[in-house]
Each structure stands twice: as C-alpha cells, then as structure tokens.
Amino acid sequence: MPTEVSSINIxxxxxxxxxNKFFTFADGEKLIPYLHKLGISHCYASPYLKARSGSLHGYDIVDHxxxxxxIGSLEDFESMVACLHHHDMKQILDIVPNHMGIGGDDNHWWxxxxEHGPASKYAAYFDIDWRPFKEELRGKVLLPRLGKHYGEAxxxxxxxxxxxxxxxxxxxCFYDQYLPVDPSTYPYILEYKSDSLSGGNSIETDPYFLEYQSLITAFxxxxxxxxxxNDPERREExxxxxxxFKRRLGEICQKCPAIKEFIFSIVSIFNGEQTKNFDLLHHLLENQAYRLTYWRVAAYEINYRRFFDVNDLAxxxxxxxxxxxxxxxxxLELIKTGKIDGLRIDHPDGLYDPPQYYQRLTQYIAEAKEQPSQVQVIDNSAKPNFYIVIEKILASYxxxxxxxxxxxxxxxxxxxxCNGIFIYSPTQKExxxxxxxxxxxxxxxxxxLYKCKKVIIKTRxxxxxxxxxxxxxxxxxxxxxxRDFTLxxxxEALIEILAYFPVYRTYINVDRVSEEDKRFIQWAIAQAKKVNPGxxxxxxxxxxGILLLEVxxxxxxxxxxxxxxxxxxxYTGPVMAKxxxxxxxxxxxxxxxxxxxxCDPRNYGTTVAAFHRENQERAQKWPYxxxxxxxxxxKRSEDxxxxxxxxxxxPAKWRKFLNLWRRINILKIRKSKDHRVPSYNDEYLFYQTILGTWPLYEMDEKELASYRDRIEIYMIKAVREAKIYSSWISPDHEYESGLIEFIHSTLSNIEKNRFLDNFLPFQKEVASYGLLNSASxxxxxxxxxxxxxxxxxxxxxxxxxxxxxxRAPVNFSLREQMLEDLIDTANKAQSLSTYTYDxxxxxxxxxLKLFLxxxxLNFRAKCSQLFENGEYVPLSTQGEKADHLCAFLRKNENQVAIIVASRWFSILGSDDNGLPLGESCWQNTQVEIPEAVECKIFRNILTDQQIEVIPELGKYYINSSQVFTHFPLALLIPSTMD
Incomplete structure (x- = not known):
C-alpha cells in the first residue's frame, strides 16, 4: 500500500x-459548473502570469x-477561484521556472x-556567459534578432x-522592437556638434545650455x-x-525647444537620413552591452542559455x-491564500539542479502554509507537503x-x-x-537518432x-x-558522448552520484569508444571521470x-528533445x-503484463x-x-490500399531539383495523417477546404522539423510548394475524386475501430x-x-449541452444497458466517450479512496479471446472494483450487428476473480447489469460473453456496494 500524505489535497x-486573450478567467469561470458535473475536481491551468503580449501559450513570462x-484582472481571477470553491473544486497552475520571454520590450529585467550589462542588478538573474571565448562578445549579450546581416540591415x-x-x-529601434542605450554612451550622441548649439549667440549663457553641458559631464x-x-555601491550609484540623468534630459527637452530640436537633428545624422553614412550609429552600437546580429548567428555564438533553440526565451x-x-x-502568496492547490513544473530538466529546486519549493510552500514540516521522508522516499507534478520524459529503462x-x-x-496496449505487436516486422x-x-x-543529435549539436x-x-x-x-588533450x-569526444546519451539528463551534484546516473554516463561513453576505436x-x-566527479x-x-x-x-536535455x-x-x-x-517507436506495443507492472509500480511509488x-x-491527440x-x-489491408493510393496519385507527383515531391516518406506520413484526422461527419467543399488547410500547415511543419528536404532555418520553398500542390490536388474535391473514392471506405473502417480503441x-x-x-x-x-x-478553440457550448442531455437521458432511461448499447x-x-x-469520474467521487490509495491487482484472463482483454482489480479496505477493457477490435470478431459483444464474439473467454474477493454477484456501473461469479475447479470466474452483452467495457462492483 502507498503511504498516504494527509496534508496534500490530491x-x-x-x-x-x-x-490566453481568447480564453480568459471569465470564460474559465463559466465552464466550472460543467466541469463539476463532468466529475472534475481540479482545473489545470496553463501559465497565466504576465507573458509576452499576444502569447497564446503563456510560457514566455515577462513578469512573475x-x-x-x-487573461483578466485580479478581480476576474478571484471571481473564478470563488466559483471553483463554491463547487468544491480547486486548481493546479502550470509554472515556468526555467526561462523568461525576452523577445520584446516588456521584460523589465532583460x-x-x-542597458547596463554586467552592472545590471538583474545580470545574475539570467544565465549569461559574460566572458565568452570570442573577445568581441565579452561584457555583451549576443542578440540574434535581425532578419539579414548586420551591415546590410x-x-x-x-x-x-x-x-x-x-x-x-x-x-x-529595428522592425517593431526597441532596445535601450547604455546611459554612459549618451555623451557620444549629445556632444556631437554641440558647439553648433551656440551659433555665435548667447545660448552658452542660457541656463538650459549650461545644464545640458553639465548633464553630458554627469553621463x-x-x-x-x-x-x-564586485562593487555593489558603485553599481547602485x-x-x-x-x-x-535621463529624467533631467527629458526635462531639458521639454523646457528648451532649441536643445530638443538640436538633439533630433543629431539623431537624424546618426540614422544617415541625409548622408547615408552609418558610421556614427555603428560606433554607438559597438559600445552597447549587446551585439545585434543576424538571427542565424545564434546557433554558433549566442552567449545566454535559451529554452532549447528559441532565441526569445532566456x-x-x-x-x-x-x-x-x-x-x-x-x-507562494496565491498558495498561502488558498487560490492555488497544486503546481505543474514546466521543463524542470532545464534547471541547474532540479532536485534542489523541488526541495526549496516545498520548503517555501510549507512556510507559506505555516506547516510544521516541509517533507516527510519514509523508506528513503520524500513525501511532499503539496501537490506538485513535473513535466519529465522518462526512458523505458x-x-x-x-x-x-x-x-x-x-x-x-x-x-x-497505455497507447501500446492497442498496438498488435505480432505485426511489427510486417x-x-x-x-x-x-x-x-x-x-x-x-x-x-545518433545522426539527428549530431545535426542538432552542430547546427542548432x-x-x-x-x-x-x-x-x-x-x-x-x-x-x-x-594537458595534451586538444580543444x-x-x-569531438563530447559530441560523440552526447550523441549516444541515453536519457534526457542526469542529476549529479557534489553530494549526489546515483548508480543509475553513473550507469547512463558509462554506457554513453562505452558506445562512443566503440565507434572511435582508432x-x-x-x-x-x-x-x-569528470562527469562522475572523480577529480x-x-x-x-x-x-x-x-x-x-x-x-x-x-545541455543533454535540449539535445535529446530537439x-x-x-x-x-x-x-x-x-x-x-x-x-x-x-513515446519511443522502438517500443512497438505493450503487453498486458507490462501494463500491469507499470501500474503496480505507480500505485506503490507514485500513486498521485x-x-x-x-x-x-x-503531436497527435489520443483519438x-x-x-x-x-x-x-x-497490415495486409494497409499494404493493399497504400499501393493503390500511390498508383492513383502518381501523376500528382512532381520533381524538385533531384527530389520527388513529396518524397516517399512524406507521402507515407500524409496517408497516415489523413487516416487519423479525417472528420467523422461528411464535409462539404467549404469544410473540406478548411480541413485541407490544416493538413497543409501540419505537413509543412513536419517536413521542416524532419530537416531533410526543408527546415525552419532554410525553407525549401520549391519543395514545400510541390507538397502543398500534392495535398491540394489529392484533397481537391469530394465529388469525382478517385483517390477519395478509394480512401474513404477504408478510412471509415479504421475510424470505427479507432473509436472503440479510444473508448477503452x-x-x-x-x-x-x-x-x-x-x-x-x-x-x-x-x-x-x-x-x-x-490549441484551436474548443466548442464548450456544444459539450455543455451534450452533457446536460446525456445526464438527463441516462437518468431517465428505463434500461441503462439499452442506453449504453445505443x-x-x-x-x-x-x-460514448462523454458518458464514460x-x-x-462521478463513481470515483463516491469512492475516492478506492482509486487514490487502492491496491492494483492484475487479473488473469483465459479462453480463446483472452489476449483481447486487459483486466485488473482495485481494492481499498471493503471497497472493490473490477475493471475489464477490450482491445484489438478489428481481429476480435463481432455479433450479428458488427459489435464486439456477446457469445458469438467472446465465446469461452473468462476473467479469473481472486478468492479473497468474497462476492458472488457484481454490478457493472456502466450498464447496471448483474454479473454472476462462476465457481470452477476451486477457482472463480466471470464470463466475458455475459459481461459484454451490451457494452465492451465493464466497471464491476459488488452488488452490495453502493
């Protein structure tokens, strides 16, 4: 049994x-009654601290x-929170500790x-290398923001x-962006031709002129x-x-039009507006705390750590x-006042020391909530005092x-x-x-993957x-x-090690070298040695030795x-991710x-036994x-x-239709340079993409055009990410235009389209089974x-x-109305089994999905401890269709639930109506019930059907043909349990 953590609201x-600006706190508040009815306990919010203007995702925070x-005002936010609490709901917030948005003029710190370079009070806030190898960049930040080479721009x-x-x-100013000028370089501007200010007149005795000269000296x-x-007092000065001084300059400009006009005339000269000479402006730029460059320079010389390769995220x-x-x-204030009850940590692997960060976070949360202890340690496992989950990608090992x-x-x-459960593993080779x-x-x-890592390391x-x-x-x-090792x-040695590194990152620190981290490093280095025997x-x-702290x-x-x-x-995380x-x-x-x-395409399918092992381990170690x-x-939604x-x-049908579609569409292929457009690989991707995304409804020409636009946008993104025929850095517009032309001609119309005539019947068959997969x-x-x-x-x-x-907008009105109708109809139905069959x-x-x-979820609300802390017990299946079942038991004290799900529907068989139900489909397939479960009759809460336990040779079973008479899924509870 997992150790309970009573102080956490799970x-x-x-x-x-x-x-975002299209879905605000007010919009979220309107949804809360609907989510409450659906059975949701916590809204899980994307980042909503102040981000770049127009941000649709919130990960480019500029002010924490x-x-x-x-998204809304503080009053809007508190109104949403009050509505959540009224419905006995809470919220989890996605936070972004690794990076900030720096692409505009709205991040005060940046x-x-x-403006002040290493002297800024925020210089240490950002991960900037102020002493890079390239001397021209020392004391500066490289800003790869220009759309062309610096001199040309x-x-x-x-x-x-x-x-x-x-x-x-x-x-x-460049394009629509603004950068500050170091105040210590203001004299270079203000002094230029300043002797012409007097013009032989008495302005030199004018108090504003004297103040102007004094201000130049001050700057x-x-x-x-x-x-x-190392001089905080002078820095503060x-x-x-x-x-x-800047404020005084503004005051002089306001009070003395002659000086204001003079400065504007000098600005015009710097900008080369009459002379087309840009030496003055260039010299000014060379003396700033930043170096403006062409955006392509970033991959090789940028000296601040980014989020992956995104220049606008520092x-x-x-x-x-x-x-x-x-x-x-x-x-922490929002947590203290009960407005936030959980955190999702975005990209923690980018942090300097993630474990230290988690420890510090829980400590400060404990202090904010005035809890006596920040973390319990039980059996060498930390039990946090607050609900925190991390965005972490784990390898299967x-x-x-x-x-x-x-x-x-x-x-x-x-x-x-879970996705692997629905892949039929015997067909991998085929x-x-x-x-x-x-x-x-x-x-x-x-x-x-090895080659891709090298490409990313060397080019991005x-x-x-x-x-x-x-x-x-x-x-x-x-x-x-x-000392004899050359630069x-x-x-080259580091590149090889990185190219073979088997995980996103390790977590070594001066007091921490785990056996697992040690194994990953040793494996990567062993592989690197193998390919470099000479x-x-x-x-x-x-x-x-260095990586394992052998000094x-x-x-x-x-x-x-x-x-x-x-x-x-x-660094290993961005290399792996990209x-x-x-x-x-x-x-x-x-x-x-x-x-x-x-996911990992090398892992083709999941056995039911492996699925059970993973669930058992999670139940024991990470139940929350x-x-x-x-x-x-x-990259693709679950459906x-x-x-x-x-x-x-x-696979046989897939092969047949693939070859047919290729023949039908052969005249739509064109040549671009030495390439087929689309390539065979991109064509293969295209067919899977439209199989997976084709709508369930019949489209008219307008709807087809909208769908086609979605596919074109996706396919262009896919070929650029693949970096074979095109890329984000160097788009091949000829290849991309040929790809779009192929998609357009293939999906050009519904009538008189030979490809669609052959595609749609197969797609409909796949889609029908896919919905059953998704329900399971x-x-x-x-x-x-x-x-x-x-x-x-x-x-x-x-x-x-x-x-x-x-991230397209969601039609929530449709979902609210559907749930209202569904609840009303289900509650009034004389027979729930007949309703679920419908x-x-x-x-x-x-x-079907909404009902499930x-x-x-509403059953979970009644039996929360059963699912929150209940045991997970795999159940054995027997009979001709046993491999088509995944069954397990959840148990907590006197509460029991048996879960039985179906899979692989296209090869399962069906009843006379083509549904995976009844004896003709399931025949003699059974699920074994542990003897410890002392119950003779169960009820399927999805259908209200009564299911009898059958004793046989000292063991106990339920028949799948009885369980699945109206519905191919079952959540069985003892008939005495309500």
Whole structure:
C-alpha cells in the first residue's frame, strides 16, 4: 500500500485549460459548473502570469509578480477561484521556472540587463556567459534578432536611433522592437556638434545650455558597466544616477525647444537620413552591452542559455535564492491564500539542479502554509507537503528518483504505455517491411537518432557546446595528465558522448552520484569508444571521470568540475528533445501513433503484463502522479493515435490500399531539383495523417477546404522539423510548394475524386475501430493508479495534430449541452444497458466517450479512496479471446472494483450487428476473480447489469460473453456496494 500524505489535497481528476486573450478567467469561470458535473475536481491551468503580449501559450513570462492582463484582472481571477470553491473544486497552475520571454520590450529585467550589462542588478538573474571565448562578445549579450546581416540591415535603414523627449531615453529601434542605450554612451550622441548649439549667440549663457553641458559631464562620469561586478555601491550609484540623468534630459527637452530640436537633428545624422553614412550609429552600437546580429548567428555564438533553440526565451538562474524568491513570491502568496492547490513544473530538466529546486519549493510552500514540516521522508522516499507534478520524459529503462519531493510526472509515461496496449505487436516486422518497401529505404532508428543529435549539436545549439568545450579544456589544462588533450579532441569526444546519451539528463551534484546516473554516463561513453576505436580513448576516460566527479589532481571541484557537470546536464536535455522529439519523430514514420512525446517507436506495443507492472509500480511509488493521454504538447491527440494503431491489426489491408493510393496519385507527383515531391516518406506520413484526422461527419467543399488547410500547415511543419528536404532555418520553398500542390490536388474535391473514392471506405473502417480503441483507452486512464487528466475538448472525439492545431478553440457550448442531455437521458432511461448499447451503436456522435468520463469520474467521487490509495491487482484472463482483454482489480479496505477493457477490435470478431459483444464474439473467454474477493454477484456501473461469479475447479470466474452483452467495457462492483 502507498503511504498516504494527509496534508496534500490530491486531485480526483484534472481538466487542462489553455488560457490566453481568447480564453480568459471569465470564460474559465463559466465552464466550472460543467466541469463539476463532468466529475472534475481540479482545473489545470496553463501559465497565466504576465507573458509576452499576444502569447497564446503563456510560457514566455515577462513578469512573475502579476497576472496576465490579457487573461483578466485580479478581480476576474478571484471571481473564478470563488466559483471553483463554491463547487468544491480547486486548481493546479502550470509554472515556468526555467526561462523568461525576452523577445520584446516588456521584460523589465532583460531590458535592464541590455542597458547596463554586467552592472545590471538583474545580470545574475539570467544565465549569461559574460566572458565568452570570442573577445568581441565579452561584457555583451549576443542578440540574434535581425532578419539579414548586420551591415546590410544597418545600411538599409532597418536599425535606427530614437529619442523619447518626454523621458530622455535613447533607444535603438529595428522592425517593431526597441532596445535601450547604455546611459554612459549618451555623451557620444549629445556632444556631437554641440558647439553648433551656440551659433555665435548667447545660448552658452542660457541656463538650459549650461545644464545640458553639465548633464553630458554627469553621463560621462557614470561608472563603467564592466568594472562593477564586485562593487555593489558603485553599481547602485550607476543605476540610480542613470535614472536621474535621463529624467533631467527629458526635462531639458521639454523646457528648451532649441536643445530638443538640436538633439533630433543629431539623431537624424546618426540614422544617415541625409548622408547615408552609418558610421556614427555603428560606433554607438559597438559600445552597447549587446551585439545585434543576424538571427542565424545564434546557433554558433549566442552567449545566454535559451529554452532549447528559441532565441526569445532566456534561461534564468533559479538556483540563486534571490531569483527564486523574485519569481515565486506571487505564486507562494496565491498558495498561502488558498487560490492555488497544486503546481505543474514546466521543463524542470532545464534547471541547474532540479532536485534542489523541488526541495526549496516545498520548503517555501510549507512556510507559506505555516506547516510544521516541509517533507516527510519514509523508506528513503520524500513525501511532499503539496501537490506538485513535473513535466519529465522518462526512458523505458529510467526511474523517477523517489527522493524528489514531488508527486510524480505529468503523465507522458502513462500515455506511452497505455497507447501500446492497442498496438498488435505480432505485426511489427510486417509493418516495418511495408514501410521500407514503400519509401525504398531501410531505417535504423538508433542510427537515425545518433545522426539527428549530431545535426542538432552542430547546427542548432553549437554555441552551448562551445561553452562546455572551453570549460572542459580549462579543466584539462589544470592537470599534467590531461594537458595534451586538444580543444578539437575534447569537442569531438563530447559530441560523440552526447550523441549516444541515453536519457534526457542526469542529476549529479557534489553530494549526489546515483548508480543509475553513473550507469547512463558509462554506457554513453562505452558506445562512443566503440565507434572511435582508432582514437586515443583516454580522452573518453578523462571525461567520464569528470562527469562522475572523480577529480584530477590540482583541479578545484567547486570552481571547475561542478560548473561543467551542471552545465553538461542542462545541455543533454535540449539535445535529446530537439533530436528525438523534433527531428527523428518527424522522420521515422512507419507507425506514427508511436511518434509522440514520451513515446519511443522502438517500443512497438505493450503487453498486458507490462501494463500491469507499470501500474503496480505507480500505485506503490507514485500513486498521485498525473496520467494523461492527450496534452497541449501532443503531436497527435489520443483519438488520432488510436485510429492509427488499428493499422497494426490489418497490415495486409494497409499494404493493399497504400499501393493503390500511390498508383492513383502518381501523376500528382512532381520533381524538385533531384527530389520527388513529396518524397516517399512524406507521402507515407500524409496517408497516415489523413487516416487519423479525417472528420467523422461528411464535409462539404467549404469544410473540406478548411480541413485541407490544416493538413497543409501540419505537413509543412513536419517536413521542416524532419530537416531533410526543408527546415525552419532554410525553407525549401520549391519543395514545400510541390507538397502543398500534392495535398491540394489529392484533397481537391469530394465529388469525382478517385483517390477519395478509394480512401474513404477504408478510412471509415479504421475510424470505427479507432473509436472503440479510444473508448477503452480513456476507460483505462480513468481507472488506473494516478490522477487522470483530460486535455480541453477531449471529452468528445478530437482529431487534432500538433500545435497550433491542438490549441484551436474548443466548442464548450456544444459539450455543455451534450452533457446536460446525456445526464438527463441516462437518468431517465428505463434500461441503462439499452442506453449504453445505443451509445455504442452511434459512437460517432461522441456521447460514448462523454458518458464514460462522466460515469466513471462521478463513481470515483463516491469512492475516492478506492482509486487514490487502492491496491492494483492484475487479473488473469483465459479462453480463446483472452489476449483481447486487459483486466485488473482495485481494492481499498471493503471497497472493490473490477475493471475489464477490450482491445484489438478489428481481429476480435463481432455479433450479428458488427459489435464486439456477446457469445458469438467472446465465446469461452473468462476473467479469473481472486478468492479473497468474497462476492458472488457484481454490478457493472456502466450498464447496471448483474454479473454472476462462476465457481470452477476451486477457482472463480466471470464470463466475458455475459459481461459484454451490451457494452465492451465493464466497471464491476459488488452488488452490495453502493
């Protein structure tokens, strides 16, 4: 039994809401009664602290101390919270500790850094390398914001100097962005041709002119931004005086029009408006605390840590207590006042030391809630005092450390294992052959991933590698045993290790080297050695020693080793994410339902035994972890994946139709350079994509055009992410236009379309089985150990693709009305089994999925301890169709529930109506009931049917043919239990 944590309010079920200017706190409040009826206990909110203007996701936070005004006011927020509490509901908030949005002029901290460089009070807040290898960048921040080379942008007039005469602030403007000018460089502008101000008149005796001259001197005397790192008093002097001097300049401009006009004329000269000479502006820019560059430079020279390779998201140093408090004070206040009851931590692997962060977070939460103890430690496992889940992607051979003071992950691991249940594993080789023959190429996924990592390292995030190499070189040069390792040798060795690194990251620190982390590092280095047998392998042994904190003689572990190891661990995550999720999974398309966050296409299918083991482990170690099937990051929604999974059951039909479609569409293929457009691989992806997303309703031409637009947007994104024929950095517009032309001609109309005439009957068959798959999947999610999460809109069938498709507006009015009608009809039905049979027959309308969620979640509300802390016991199945069942028991004291779900429907068989029901389908298949369950009659809460337990040779069974007479799923409880 798992250890209960009484101080945590454990969610019964969460519902993810995507807040932005199109879905506000007021909109969220309107939904609360609906979610309450559905059985949701906690709204699970996307980030809603102040983000970049127009942000649709909220992960680009610019101010942690206030709510996003585009989502609503504090009063709107409190009204939503009050409504939640009125319905006995709470909320979980997604927070972003790793990075901030810096792409505009709305992040005060970042603008202060750009103005004052290392002298800024916020300079240490951001993870900036102020001493990079390139001398021209020392004391500066590289800003890769220009759409063309710097010199070209300058001489095209894209970069301009601007003065606000009201505030006395000079800024650099380009496109629609503004950058501050270092106040210590103001004299370079203000002094230029200042002798012409007098013009032979008496202005030199004018008090404003004298003040102007005095102000120039004051600006000159500001302490230099690069000499104040260890002089806090002089730093404060610079920051304080800069504000005063700028204000005085604004006042002079307002009171003396002659000086104002003079400065404007000088600004015009700097901008080359008459002379087309930009030397003055260039010199001014060269003396700023930033270096404006072409955006392509970022991959190689950027000197601030980013979120992956996104230039507009800068990493922050959360390990510094001052930064932690500055970013968490508002959140802690919301927790203290009971407005937030759980946190989801976004991208924690990007943090310097994630375990330390979790510990600090729980400690401060304990203080905010005035709890006597922050964390209980039981059996070497941390039991947190607050509901916290982390966005963590685990490899199948990786385990979440129980010492972390969290409640588990956000559920990618469950999504992976549960999706695999509906893949028919015996067909793996056959499907691989179909794929290889179609694309005329044999993929080795391990080799593909290795190559993808190298591409990412060398082209997208090479600058971070350069920092690591320089740090490693400094360590090597500190010891006579490693001084002969060259910079290039260290670089190549690191690349090889990173290319073979088997997990997103390790969590080593000075007091922590786990056996699992040690094993991952040793494995990566062993693989790197294998592929470099001709090299001096001692360089790999040297790096392994450093990564495992085996300190060479003469090297300071705190000053040199630990900073390198921590930086290395922050780097492996982006390498894996960009290479695996955003490259390899858009390239290897043999069964795309495997290509999602947290999944691995090398793991084809999940055995029922493996599913049970995972659930048992979660019940024991992480009973309060989230379990998900669709998220805002999913590449394909749960209902798309369950459709595509059907192909694993019918490979022969899949092969037949693939070859037919290729022949039909052969004349729509065109050549681009040396390429077929689309490539065989992209064509293969296209067919799976439309199989998975084709709507359930019949489309008219307007609806078809809208659908076609969605597919075109997705396919362009897919080929750019794959980085073979096009990319985000270097789009091949010829290839992309050919791809769009293919999609358009293939989906051009409904009438007189030979392809659609052949595609739609097969698609309808796949879709029908896919809906049954999806019903079983959501049923398993609602009953397995953990906290089931529903992504907005997915209580009905949703056939969505990756962002932006997955974040499209949801028709909540339709869902509210459907739930009202469903509850009313179900409660009035004379026979619930007849009603559910009708839902099954008419499953295309979505009521089936909505009914399951409503029925099971409301049952969970009545028996919360059964699911929150109940045991998980796998049940044995026997008979001809035993492999088509997944059955388990949940037990807590005197409460018992038996869950039986069906799968692999296309090869299961059916009754006379084509449904997976009754004796003709299930024949002699049985589920064994443990003798300890002393009950002779069960009731299926989904149908109200009574199910008798059958004794046989000293054992007890229920017959599937009896359980599944009206519905292919069952949640059985003792008839005496209510």
């Amino acid at each position: 969610p019964r079920a969460t519902y993810r809401l995507q807040f 101390s206030q709510l996003n005004p585009e 603008l202060d850094v750009l 300058l001489e095209d007039g894209d970069i301009k100097l601007f003065l606000s005469s009201e505030t006395g602030q000079f800024t650099i 000159k005397n500001l302490p230099d931004r690069n000499t104040l790192l 610079r920051l304080r005086d800069s504000i005063i 990493g922050i140093n959360m390990e510094i207590p001052e930064v932690f408090m500055a970013t968490h004070s508002f959140i 990786e385990h979440l450390p129980q010492s972390w003071s969290i409640c588990g992950t956000t559920g990618y691991d469950f999504a992976n294992i 499907l691989e052959q179909i794929y290889a023959r179609f694309i005329k190429y044999q993929f080795d996924f391990d080799r593909l 995030i090479s600058s971070d590698l350069t920092v690591l190499v320089n740090m490693l070189d400094n360590i090597a040069q500190s010891s006579r045993y490693s 290039n040798g260290l670089r 090299e001096d392998t001692s360089i790999f042994d040297f790096i392994q 060479p003689t003469g090297v300071d572990i705190y000053q040199e080793i630990i900073p390198f190891v921590m930086r290395f661990q922050q 290479a695996f999720e955003d490259t390899a999974l858009y390239t290897y398309n043999y069964l795309t339902s495997l290509n999602d966050v947290g 972890a989230m379990i998900a099937s669709s998220t805002h990051d999913s 798309v994946r369950t459709r595509i999974n059907v192909l694993s059951e019918i 999947q959501v049923f398993l999610k609602l009953t397995a150990p953990g906290v089931p999460d529903i992504y907005q809109g997915n209580e009905l069938w949703e056939f969505r693709l990756v962002d932006p498709d997955s 839902l099954l027959k008419n499953r295309e309308d979505g009521r 969620i409503w029925k099971v």
